[in-house]
Amino acid sequence: MALIVQKYGGSSVRSTELVKRVAERVVATRAEGHDVVVVLSAMGDTTDRLLDLARQVSDLPSPRELDMLLTTGERMANALAAMAIQALGAEACSLSGPQAGVLTTSAYGKARIVDVAPRRVRQALDRGAIVLVAGFQGLNPETEDITTLGRGGSDTTAIALAAALKADICEICTDVDGVYTADPRIVPEARRLDHLTFEAMQEMAASGAKVLALRSVEYARRCGVTVLVRSSSGTGPGTTVSASADDGHGEGGAITGVAHDVSCAKVTVTGVPDLPGTVARVFRAVADAGCEIDTAVQNVPGPEAGVTDVTFLLPGEGAPAAVAALRGIRAETGFTEVSQDDDVAKVSVVGSGMRARPGAAATFCEALAEAGVNIEIMSTAEIRISAVCRTARLHDALRALHRAFGLDKPAVGSGA
Structure with missing residues (x-):
């Protein structure tokens, strides 16, 4: 039995129907005998809509209150997914980033994860539950305020949890089936890569490749977390990102x-x-x-x-x-x-x-x-x-x- 962390992006849960499909995939993974922790981004354009609401009431929203507002999108997506999993007969528990023990710096809007103390996550796993954690957010222990992690925050949340839990693998489930030699929408001849080293993936991310956020790759490299980029709807092999240079x-x-x-x-x-x-x-x-x-x-x-x-x-x-x-x-x-x-x-x-x-x-x-x-x-x-x-x-x-x-x-x- 393995411990698997799965992350699903906003496009994978942009509607309740897609949330149900994600729930089915998560339950199927649990049925294979694995412990599963899931990190969901906000549904579709929820974050943009929340930003628009903030601008409607203030030309210059307070950074603290903006973080309080924006974190609701991820919490909503994870709670809905937990309900969908429960409707399929499996036990599930959703947690906010702070509840899951994600601790950050104090910079609103662009905080960095400094530690993860996943006590509640481990307790829920031990009782057989699928655990869902809201990405993109954490708690600064000094101010006791909720913070957001900025661009790629949910990727980083998933990898940080995988490191803290000593997970066997962290799956980044997205709307593409892996990392390609170029954007296949522009270069039709682009090929899916089976494997990349952390070093190569960092350079690809820093150069504009959007499949994985740069900060998340840096975290994975530092903590030695093996990452699998794969489609959120398919069963293909995807692309493995690890320290190994055996290519x-x-x-x-x-x-x-x-x-x-x-x-x-x-x-x-x-x-x-x-x-x-x-x-x-x-x-x-x-x-x-x-x-x-x-x-x-x-x-x-x-x-x-x-x-x-x-x-x-x-x-x-x-x-x-x-x-x-x-x-x-x-x-x-x-x-x-x-x-x-x-x-x-x-x-x-x-x-x-x-x-x-x-x-x-x-x-x-x-x-x-x-x-x-x-x-x-x-x-x-x-x-x-x-x-x-x-x-x-x-x-x-x-x-x-x-x-x-x-x-x-x-x-x-x-x-x-």
Whole structure:
């Protein structure tokens, strides 16, 4: 008998009929003799509707009260699923994140899990119940306030529970049947991967792949939790994410896939005085505005100019705050102007094979050139190459890179 943690996203429970289907699958897993813990996201667009309600009563809702409001969506979904499981004749118990022992930092809207004390979860499992835990939320032990975990919070909740309970596996059940070499809606030749290492999955998630949230992969890697990404409605093998590097590709490693991100914005600060500390002051202002810089490039027009231009990527949702913060230090730092460009996308090739492929960067650039895609910013890491291009050329870039790195060919071995 195994202990299995299953997580279902909002699209998998967007209606009561789908909630009943999830309940049937959970009960079937329990009938196989396994202990089961389930983490559900809010139903469909519930979180968006709750945010809209908050804006109807306040232009600037209190972060504390907003967290109190938003956590109701997950609690509702889990309570309904518990009722559906009980209607099928199985014992079930739903718990909020705090009731399940999920402890977090104090940052409303973007708290991080610091510990999980799953005493009540274990008690319910010991009496034979299926336990449902509301994702995306926890309790800060110092303030005793409910907090939300931000983007990917339910994925992280499930993996944190799996780690604390020493579960055999954590299944992330979603509307796709695994992780692909590219988005199959854009690249029809994309293949499902049987296995990825934590390292490769982290890079894919950081580069825009939406199947698993980056924070959840980081947590799984840190705690050694094996994750299985699979369809919420099918029975296919899915994609396993674990520490093992046994991917069947031999010493040279593999190219895992091509990922993309259209949610970024490019910010350019021109005429920055070319003096020690000025670029640091620019980046500090961005950090203090709560934004994370992705890729950055510094261009010096010429040694006689005495100024430099700095261009970097940010999450699109945070770019306006960053630009406002930069304009606030313009007089102090003496730069000329700051601009924001939202019509950009990032495309990345990820894989451990980069280490043994000295010509990877050349292949990357040649593929984009042949497709007529202009590179605006480029960056490289140990197992990733990324470039920024115009949004309109993203699909061409994805298909060209997928083909150039041989990802359209049948896999050898198990697929990662």
